[in-house]
Amino acid sequence: MVKVDSKGRIVLPKEVRERLNITPGTEVDIHEKDGKAVVEPEDDPEQIIGRMDQLIAEASSEREEVKPLDEGTDPIAKKHRDAIRRGAEENSDE
Known part of the structure; x- marks a missing residue:
């Protein structure tokens, strides 16, 4: 049995993570x-990136004109997107 900690976190059992x-x-x-x-x-990194772009666009539309990630959007969001792509590329090589 897995317990929830005080911050609401759980650890998925190794067998579940592997499956x-x-x-x-x-x-x-x-x-x-x-x-x-x-x-x-x-499963699909491009879907994650698309959803992330959509969330950024929605948040940005409330404040200012929406710009593509490579044209002045928050560098942290771009860094996260790039990390997801790198991870996808590494997993596809395995």
């Missing part, structure tokens, strides 16, 4: 379904 191919840095979606928490690994 779902969840490795360090894997993006996961956590949502409720039928009263249960569901953890699903995100």
